[in-house]
Amino acid sequence: MDSFDRHILSLLQRDASMPLKDLAEAVNLSTTPCWKRVKKLEEAGFIKAKVVLLDAEKLGLGLSVFVQLKTQRHDSQWLEHFAQTVMQFEEVMEFYRMAGEWDYMLRLVVHDMAAYDRFYKKLISSTEGLSTITSSFSMEQLKYTTALPLPRD
Secondary structure (H helix, E strand, O other): OOHHHHHHHHHHHHOOOOOHHHHHHHHOOOHHHHHHHHHHHHHOOOOOOOOOOOOOOOOOOOEEEEEEEEEOOOOHHHHHHHHHHHHOOOOEEEEEEOOOOOOEEEEEEEOOHHHHHHHHHHHHHHOOOEEEEEEEEOOOOOOOOOOOOOOOO
């Protein structure tokens, strides 16, 4: 990956709908070489998907919740069942297995506290072996980005 590729990725991760002509001009390439680079980046897996980002507030999903979990079980069968269960919840935006004090962390987006309570009840009734669950509620989002920091030359 060279500086052209990094520049292309930087621009596309901020606006994947950028017309090829504009992208090529921005990175100082003609359209065909720029298009070929984009295709190679897609084929190599650097570009995973092109999506539209929605405004959660406007959709009535104004409550972000960070859920930390401890479990009594650490075997692979339990983890597989737990992961499949959690991935079925549309409220779960991110799901991590952690090192440190907590075993798992989730980031949810829900309408309100009642919606979170419904999620919580579904989670605990569908999963055995959870020993501790704690939740933190975001009061204000100070930064949010989907743009990854790209390595420099």
